[in-house]
Each structure stands twice: as C-alpha cells, then as structure tokens.
Amino acid sequence: xxxxxxxxxxxxxxxxxxxxxxxxxxxxxxxxxxxxxxxxxxxxxxxxxxxxxxxxxxxxxxxxxxxxxxxxxxxxxxxxxxxxxxxxxxxxxxxxxxxxxxxxxxxxxxxxxxxxxxxxxxxxxxxxxxxxxxxxxxxxxxxxxxxxxxxxxxxxxxxxxxxxxxxxxxxxxxxxxxxxxxxxxxxxxxxxxxxxxxxxxxxxxxxxxxxxxxxxxxxxxxxxxxxxxxxxxxxxxxxxxxxxxxxxxxxxxxxxxxxxxxxxxxxxxxxxxxxxxxxxxxxxxxxxxxxxxxxxxxxxxxxxxxxxxxxxxxxxxxxxxxxxxxxxxxxxxxxxxxxxxxxxxxxx
Amino acid sequence: xxxxxxxxxxxxxxxxxxxxxxxxxxxxxxxxxxxxxxxxxxxxxxxxxxxxxxxxxxxxxxxxxxxxxxxxxxxxxxxxxxxxxxxxxxxxxxxxxxxxxxxxxxxxxxxxxxxxxxxxxxxxxxxxxxxxxxxxxxxxxxxxxxxxxxxxxxxxxxxxxxxxxxxxxxxxxxxxxxxxxxxxxxxxxxxxxxxxxxxxxxxxxxxxxxxxxxxxxxxxxxxxxxxxxxxxxxxxxxxxxxxxxxxxxxxxxxxxxxxxxxxxxxxxxxxxxxxxxxxxxxxxxxxxxxxxxxxxxxxxxxxxxxxxxxxxxxxxxxxxxxxxxxxxxxxxxxxxxxxxxxxxxxxxxxxxxxxxxxxxxxxxxxxxxxxxxxxxxxxxxxxxxxxxxxxxxxxxxxxxxxxxxxxxxxxxxxxxxxxxxxxxxxxxxxxxxxxxxxxxxxxxxxxxxxxxxxxxxxxxxxxxxxxxxxxxxxxxxxxxxxxxxxxxxxxxxxxxxxxxxxxxxxxxxxxxxxxxxxxxxxxxxxxxxxxxxxxxxxxxxxxxxxxxxxxxxxxxxxxxxxxxxxxxxxxxxxxxxxxxxxxxxxxxxxxxxxxxxxxxxxxxxxx
Numbered sequence: 001x002x003x004x005x006x007x008x009x010x011x012x013x014x015x016x017x018x019x020x021x022x023x024x025x026x027x028x029x030x031x032x033x034x035x036x037x038x039x040x041x042x043x044x045x046x047x048x049x050x051x052x053x054x055x056x057x058x059x060x061x062x063x064x065x066x067x068x069x070x071x072x073x074x075x076x077x078x079x080x081x082x083x084x085x086x087x088x089x090x091x092x093x094x095x096x097x098x099x100x101x102x103x104x105x106x107x108x109x110x111x112x113x114x115x116x117x118x119x120x121x122x123x124x125x126x127x128x129x130x131x132x133x134x135x136x137x138x139x140x141x142x143x144x145x146x147x148x149x150x151x152x153x154x155x156x157x158x159x160x161x162x163x164x165x166x167x168x169x170x171x172x173x174x175x176x177x178x179x180x181x182x183x184x185x186x187x188x189x190x191x192x193x194x195x196x197x198x199x200x201x202x203x204x205x206x207x208x209x210x211x212x213x214x215x216x217x218x219x220x221x222x223x224x225x226x227x228x229x230x231x232x233x234x235x236x237x238x239x240x241x242x243x244x245x246x247x248x249x250x251x252x253x254x255x256x257x258x259x260x261x262x263x264x265x266x267x268x269x270x271x272x273x274x275x276x277x278x279x280x281x282x283x284x285x286x287x288x289x290x291x292x293x294x295x296x297x298x299x300x301x302x303x304x305x306x307x308x309x310x311x312x313x314x315x316x317x318x319x320x321x322x323x324x325x326x327x328x329x330x331x332x333x334x335x336x337x338x339x340x341x342x343x344x345x346x347x348x
Numbered sequence: 349x350x351x352x353x354x355x356x357x358x359x360x361x362x363x364x365x366x367x368x369x370x371x372x373x374x375x376x377x378x379x380x381x382x383x384x385x386x387x388x389x390x391x392x393x394x395x396x397x398x399x400x401x402x403x404x405x406x407x408x409x410x411x412x413x414x415x416x417x418x419x420x421x422x423x424x425x426x427x428x429x430x431x432x433x434x435x436x437x438x439x440x441x442x443x444x445x446x447x448x449x450x451x452x453x454x455x456x457x458x459x460x461x462x463x464x465x466x467x468x469x470x471x472x473x474x475x476x477x478x479x480x481x482x483x484x485x486x487x488x489x490x491x492x493x494x495x496x497x498x499x500x501x502x503x504x505x506x507x508x509x510x511x512x513x514x515x516x517x518x519x520x521x522x523x524x525x526x527x528x529x530x531x532x533x534x535x536x537x538x539x540x541x542x543x544x545x546x547x548x549x550x551x552x553x554x555x556x557x558x559x560x561x562x563x564x565x566x567x568x569x570x571x572x573x574x575x576x577x578x579x580x581x582x583x584x585x586x587x588x589x590x591x592x593x594x595x596x597x598x599x600x601x602x603x604x605x606x607x608x609x610x611x612x613x614x615x616x617x618x619x620x621x622x623x624x625x626x627x628x629x630x631x632x633x634x635x636x637x638x639x640x641x642x643x644x645x646x647x648x649x650x651x652x653x654x655x656x657x658x659x660x661x662x663x664x665x666x667x668x669x670x671x672x673x674x675x676x677x678x679x680x681x682x683x684x685x686x687x688x689x690x691x692x693x694x695x696x697x698x699x700x701x702x703x704x705x706x707x708x709x710x711x712x713x714x715x716x717x718x719x720x721x722x723x724x725x726x727x728x729x730x731x732x733x734x735x736x737x738x739x740x741x742x743x744x745x746x747x748x749x750x751x752x753x754x755x756x757x758x759x760x761x762x763x764x765x766x767x768x769x770x771x772x773x774x775x776x777x778x779x780x781x782x783x784x785x786x787x788x789x790x791x792x793x794x795x796x797x798x799x800x801x802x803x804x805x806x807x808x809x810x811x812x813x814x815x816x817x818x819x820x821x822x823x824x825x826x827x828x829x830x831x832x833x834x835x836x837x838x839x840x841x842x843x844x845x846x847x848x849x850x851x852x853x854x855x856x857x858x859x860x861x862x863x864x865x866x867x868x869x870x871x872x873x874x875x876x877x878x879x880x881x882x883x884x885x886x887x888x889x890x891x892x893x894x895x896x897x898x899x900x901x902x903x904x905x906x907x908x909x910x911x912x913x914x915x916x917x918x919x920x921x922x923x924x925x926x927x928x929x930x931x932x933x934x935x936x937x938x939x940x941x942x943x944x945x946x947x948x949x950x951x952x953x954x955x
Contacts, residue, residue, distance in 0.1 A: 018883070062833055066841075089767070121933045140718065190622065237527040292446045295849050
C-alpha cells in the first residue's frame with residue numbers, strides 16, 4: 001500500500017511540475033515568444049557559465065573529502081613507480097580537462113544567441129586540424145612510452161631467488177600453498193581434489209608434495225625486502241588476485257597458470273604506524289565476479305621480517321600431516337610420509 | 349501555418365490517432381491498424397517502435413540500478429518496497445547477494461544492448477537515414493520490420509528470464525565462463541543464462557537485419573545530388589555504427605553459440621580442469637580466455653556502436669543550434685573512419701590482467717591510446733564549432749553540449765585504463781565503472797536525448813516542453829557528475845566493482861557514507877528521467893504543435909518533408925540536393941541558413 005501511495009505521489013508531483021511548465025509555455029506565447037526565448041536563453045547561458053566554477057568547487061570538495069581515505073604509500077617498488085606514472089597521467093589529462101571544459105562553458109556564455117550578431121562562417125582549417133592531431137599524438141606517445149617501461153618491469157620474469165607461493169582461488173576463498181622445506185612444489189591434479197583432505201589435489205605420488213604447506217584461512221606470509229612470486233590458479237571459475245596496496249592484480253583462470261611478482265618493502269607493522277590504523281592489513285581482494293560470495297572472497301598478506309617469517313613457518317604443519325591425521329601411528333607417519341601416501345591413495 | 353500544416357493536422361484530427369497518420373499524396377486507401385502501427389514497414393513507425401521499446405527497457409534497467417544502489421548504499425537498512433516489488437529476492441526488504449548480482453547483470457545487459465544499441469541506433473538510424481539521404485524508405489522495409497520484431501523476441505526472452513525461479517543471468521553483463529557455463533557455479537547460470545543466451549542470439553539477428561539495411565540504404569538510395577560528401581554527419585555516424593555492428597556482432601554470436609555448446613552438449617571450448625560442486629568435471633583443454641577474446645571482439649566495437657550515433661547527432665545539433673557550420677567536416681568523417689577501424693584492434697585492452705602475453709598487451713596499449721587522437725580531433729572540432737556561433741541554448745543544444753563535456757571527462761580517464769601499466773591496478777575497480785558510465789553511459793544518453801528533443805517535432809509534429817527539458821538537463825548533468833566523479837576516487841583506492849557489501853574490508857569500508865550519497869543522487873536522477881518520459885508521452889498528445897516545416901531553421905532534407913509525413917516521406921518528387929549540409933550562412937534573404945535543396949548561387953563555390 002505504501003508503495004502505491006508513493007508512486008501516486010510521484011505521479012502527482014510530475015503532473016504539478018508539468019502544469020507549471022505548460023503554463024510558462026502559454027505565458028511565453030502570450031507575452032511574445034521571441035522576447036521570452038531571449039530571456040530564457042540568457043538565463044541558461046548564465047547557469048552554464050556558473051557550472052564551471054561550481055564544478056571546480058565540487059572537485060575541490062570531493063578531493064578534500066577523499067584525501068584521507070585513499071591508499072597509503074605503495075608497499076613495493078613497482079607500486080611507487082605506478083603512483084608516479086599515475087600522477088603524470090593525471091597532470092596531463094587534468095590540464096586538458098580543465099582547458100577544454102573551461103572553453104566549453106565559456107563559449108556557451110560568450111556566444112549565446114544574440115539578435116544583433118550573426119555567427120562567423122568558419123568551416124575548416126587544415127592548420128588547426130594538424131595542430132590538434134599532432135599534439136595529442138605526441139602526448140599519447142609519451143604516455144605510452146612511460147607505460148610500456150613500467151609494464152615490462154611489472155611483467156618481467158621474477159628473480160631466481162624469489163620465494164614461490166601458490167595462490168588458488170575457489171568459490172569463495174583463497175588457498176595458499178608454500179613449497180615447504182625442499183622449496184619445490186609437487187604436482188597437483190584437479191581430479192585428485194577432495195574437499196575433505198586434499199583441497200588442491202596434490203598428487204601424493206609426488207614426494208615433493210609431502211612437505212608442502214597449505215593455508216586455508218587466506219593468510220599469506222611474505223618476507224619484507226625479498227622478492228615473492230605468486231603462482232596463480234583457480235579451482236572453479238575465474239577469480240582475480242587483487243593487491244591494491246601493491247598496485248597490481250592478476251586473474252586466476254581455471255586451466256591456466258598466471259604469475260605475478262613483487263618485492264614488498266613495508267612490513268605490516270610499519271604500515272600500521274604509517275596509516276595510524278592499528279587494524280591495518282594488506283588485503284587480497286577478488287577482482288573478478290565469481291558468484292554470490294564474490295564480495296566476501298578476502299585474503300590477507302602479512303609482510304614481516306625474515307625472523308618473524310621463519311618462526312611462523314616453523315610452526316606450520318605440512319598439509320599432508322593435517323589432512324591425514326593418523327591416530328594409530330603418528331610416529332611412522334612423520335618418518336616416511338611420501339611412501340605412506342602412495343599406499344594410502346592406491347588403497348582408496 | 350502553411351498549407352501543408354493545415355492539411356496534415358486536419359487528417360490527424362479525422363483519424364483520431366497520433367501524428368504518424370499523415371496526409372498521403374499517393375495512397376488513398378486506409379491501412380489497417382495492425383499494418384500501420386504493429387507490423388509496420390514504415391521506417392518512421394519502426395523508429396518509434398524502437399524508441400518506445402527502448403524507453404521501457406531504460407526504465408527497467410535504471411530501476412534495477414536504483415535497487416542495487418540502495419542495497420549497496422544502505423546495507424543495514426531494510427526497504428519493504430523492494431520486497432513488495434521483487435518478492436522472494438528481497439526478503440525482509442534486503443536484496444539477496446544472488447539477486448544483487450542478477451540485477452547488476454541485467455542492468456548492464458539491458459542498457460548496453462537493449463537501450464543504447466537497439467534503442468539508440470534502431471531509433472535514429474531508422475528515422476534519420478531515409479530522411480536525410482532523401483529516400484522514401486529503407487532499402488528493405490520488410491527486413492527492417494523483421495529487425496524490430498527479432499528485437500522484440502529478444503526482449504521477451506530477457507523479460508521471461510526475470511521471472512524464472514532461479515533468477516536471470518547473474519555473471520555480469522560480460523557473462524564470462526566458467527561462471528556462466530556451469531549451473532553449479534551460481535543460481536543465475538541455470539535457466540536464466542539459457543534465456544540470456546537465446547535473447548542475445550536473437551538480438552544479434554535483429555542487429556544484423558537492421559545494420560545491413562542501414563548500410564545498403566546509405567550506399568544505394570541517396571537522392572539526386574546527394575554525394576557521400578554531402579551526407580550529414582549523423583548519416584556518416586550511423587553508417588559506421590552499422591558497419592561496426594555487421595562486422596562484430598557475428599563474432600559475439602559465435603561466442604554465444606560455443607557457450608551454448610559448452611553448457612548443454614558437453615563440449616570444452618571454454619572449460620578446463622574444473623572442480624566444482626564437489627566433483628571434478630571431465631572438461632580438459634578449453635580456454636576460458638577464448639570467450640573473452642570473442643566477447644570483446646564485439647564488446648569493444650560495441651562501445652563505439654553506442655558512441656558514434658551520439659557523436660553524429662551532437663555534431664548535427666551543435667551545428668544547427670550554433671547557426672554555424674560544423675567545423676572540419678572532413679576531419680570529422682576521417683576521425684570517425686579512424687575510430688571505426690581502430691575499434692576492431694583494441695579489444696584486448698579489456699584483458700590486460702588475464703595473463704595474456706605482456707608483448708601482446710603492449711601492442712594493444714599502443715593501438716588503444718591511438719584512439720585518443722581521433723577522439724581529441726572531434727572534441728576540438730566541436731569546441732570550434734560553437735566558437736563565435738550564435739548559440740540557441742534550448743534542450744537539444746544543452747544535451748549536445750553536455751555530451752561534449754561528458755565525452756571529454758570520460759574519454760580522458762580512458763587514457764588511464766588503456767595504459768596497461770595503470771590498468772593493472774585500476775582494472776575492475778570503481779574507476780572503470782566511473783569511466784565507462786560517463787563516456788558511454790551518460791554521454792551516449794546525452795547524445796540520444798539531444799536527438800530526441802531535436803527530432804521530436806519531426807517524429808510527432810509536436811514540441812516537447814522546454815521547461816521540463818531544462819529541468820531534465822540540469823539535474824541529469826549535475827547528477828551524473830555527482831554520481832560518477834567520486835567513483836574515480838574509490839577506484840584509485842582499489843575498491844573492486846561488483847561487490848555486494850564492503851563492510852568486512854579494512855581497505856574499503858570507509859567509503860560507506862559516500863556510497864549512500866551516490867545512491868541518493870542516483871534515485872534523484874532516476875526520477876528526473878521519469879520526468880523526461882512523462883514529458884515525452886504527454887507531448888505526443890498535448891505538446892505545442894509544430895506550425896512550420898522547418899522549426900529549427902535546419903539545412904537537412906528531413907525538414908523539407910511535410911510536418912507529418914506519410915509513408916513515402918515526400919508528397920511529390922524527392923528533392924534534389926545541391927550543397928553540403930552545413931551551409932549556415934546568410935542566404936541573401938535574411939535567413940541564416942541555406943537548405944541542401946537550394947541550388948548554388950551564381951559564383952558560389954560548393955564546400
């Protein structure tokens with residue numbers, strides 16, 4: 001009922017507005033259309049002229065409002081270069097924006113219809129066309145040059161010494177896998193996935209999997225100052241590893257492996273001080289619509305010192321151990337996991 | 349009132365129908381209602397059909413955005429009115445996440461395809477091409493009729509999908525597989541997705557039937573003297589729009605067909621190594637990225653399919669109401685050719701972060717930023733067009749000016765997104781939403797509004813109410829900036845698009861109050877659009893009557909037809925064209941324009 005009343009109210013308001021608008025139309029006819037049109041034209045020209053300073057003021061207000069809500073300083077070197085490039089692009093486009101908009105609204109006012117004046121017949125000028133073809137072309141060339149330089153840096157191969165971490169998206173969380181002590185990730189196969197005890201489908205026949213560690217809480221630990229290479233995958237639909245604090249992202253596509261690498265430069269603890277936010281945390285945001293839980297597909301990154309990292313890493317059990325708790329003979333399990341695994345799988 | 353005007357209005361009164369019932373020189377028999385208004389083959393009636401269907405779709409699509417904006421802006425508040433209108437999907441007055449995504453998806457699909465493609469090109473290509481090239485109708489009026497009715501069928505598919513139990517498609521308007529391919533992946537990937545695919549397939553057919561017709565009409569049916577270089581820029585723009593559509597829509601069709609195969613017949617075009625719903629699927633070897641290539645091979649030209657008609661109409665309207673020729677006619681045509689050609693080779697800039705080869709990415713960066721050049725040329729030419737003009741600031745002119753302002757704002761942010769090194773952070777954030785809504789959403793709508801206000805007198809023989817037009821313009825213009833400007837900031841802060849709720853995110857939850865503000869402005873702008881529709885409908889019946897053939901003092905051919913032209917457009921012979929369409933200069937008799945039909949004066953040089 002309330003909806004019905006609301007809709008009839010809106011319609012009523014429209015009718016009233018229309019009647020007033022219509023009345024002004026009749027009044028214009030009665031009082032001489034030409035004269036009224038001239039007055040209206042002048043009023044509209046003034047409004048358009050006002051639009052520009054009003055817009056500048058709004059822009060300023062908007063800027064002030066958002067100033068303290070934006071991302072803190074980029075937490076990696078490429079991120080800092082990103083911000084510089086972003087600023088350069090903003091300045092270049094900002095100048096064009098202000099000039100063209102100023103000209104547009106000024107012309108609206110300046111050249112408003114006037115009985116005494118007639119328009120200037122000016123149909124073409126090759127010189128002008130040449131000027132405003134060349135200048136944007138040069139500006140674009142510069143922006144492309146800066147862009148490609150940064151692009152090739154970001155997409156270059158990760159250094160050999162980079163820590164390799166695998167991050168796999170699934171509806172609706174991130175699975176993070178570390179290679180363990182041997183520093184090598186074993187094979188995995190989507191056909192071996194089992195939500196109960198093999199979330200990534202690790203092939204237990206591959207001994208290199210035995211010490212691999214999988215974090216299912218979406219928390220990734222990385223060492224400050226040390227390059228980290230992400231091996232990105234997906235179990236089901238397309239996701240995207242979005243790292244706003246590092247100014248990068250990469251899709252996670254089922255059946256395809258993608259990568260991303262960066263050198264974190266600021267620890268989580270330092271960032272808490274920089275942002276003056278004790279709750280600050282580096283977040284991994286899924287940036288590709290992946291279903292109803294897309295908005296809650298959140299991961300985190302803990303950037304810490306080598307010592308903190310080592311301590312944390314030492315406390316992590318291998319995935320094999322957590323997924324296959326063997327209450328009968330835990331000792332045996334620990335001594336020869338790889339061999340046991342093969343048996344366990346083949347018996348199933 | 350001239351003689352033709354009297355005759356026409358008399359005949360309107362006699363029929364008791366709207367103005368389409370024109371006086372007719374050649375045919376004297378009365379057409380049956382069904383053939384005249386429903387299965388009409390008259391380009392003017394088909395144009396109205398497209399426009400009115402487009403308006404209905406626009407209201408639905410915009411209403412959806414109001415719903416999901418309110419969910420997003422006020423996640424803790426319950427809106428009983430939403431439950432009333434959406435039922436199960438908004439239990440307790442709150443949208444469910446599934447339906448939130450369904451609304452987002454349908455909002456995009458409806459506005460991109462059903463409103464800004466069919467509603468825009470369908471309306472103005474049909475209305476203006478025969479009128480402005482001097483033809484009695486389209487090359488094939490029958491195909492033209494089919495084009496509308498395939499669009500209608502596509503519309504029915506989409507409407508039906510809104511009412512199925514599992515809801516409409518909900519994988520975003522781009523419907524990337526595997527999300528859209530697997531029923532297990534989301535509710536909307538069930539029957540709703542099948543209907544979406546069927547609807548799109550029918551839509552492509554409609555678009556091709558229309559496009560082929562537009563192209564052949566422009567190329568073959570120009571009146572005597574109407575050389576290509578004497579075509580108004582609207583016709584040029586609509587021609588390139590049709591070319592883009594004809595060459596790229598079939599690629600979308602193939603993408604859709606492969607997706608139908610993957611969904612129903614067990615093929616693996618897009619699917620590989622997937623574990624979902626508790627089991628591993630047998631698909632191996634497909635590529636989810638292949639779909640994106642096929643989709644964006646249409647998807648990017650689609651952006652220009654949406655933009656070009658607006659560019660053409662803005663050019664025409666700016667020139668007419670500045671009483672000044674369009675500046676750089678040939679530069680305008682060449683820049684449109686540039687845009688049309690480049691539109692086909694930039695699609696992968698939507699895919700910089702899919703893991704594509706960085707080298708390939710860099711090529712697409714170069715080609716993408718190249719589009720900025722013809723776009724810049726157009727902007728400077730528009731600005732020079734109004735320079736030292738004599739500007740009549742009526743609603744069509746205001747919307748054309750607003751179009752230029754928004755095209756600049758939205759175009760410049762494209763320079764950020766087209767540069768892969770910047771896109772890698774901005775991709776799929778609110779920056780993208782702000783960019784494309786300003787440049788191809790609002791800006792294209794402004795082009796369309798300029799067209800509707802400008803050609804309404806030709807369509808219905810009435811004027812729309814100016815005061816309402818002014819209200820419509822200022823609220824929409826200011827509102828558009830208020831809605832989308834803050835979104836740039838959110839995007840720079842990395843706020844991802846297509847999120848139902850940000851409250852759990854340490855990095856994005858501070859934007860809650862601005863999201864609420866944006867939602868309120870969106871509602872105000874939505875109501876203003878309803879005011880426009882109100883103005884549109886009432887003006888058809890009660891608007892101030894057009895009393896002269898050429899109310900704007902325009903040079904083009906459509907204004908040489910009777911006020912309410914019948915089927916066939918001109919009563920007698922089709923007029924011959926002697927000059928280019930932008931001779932806004934003193935004709936020696938106190939007029940500030942010379943129609944295209946006026947022969948060159950002795951000693952006068954043609955443009």
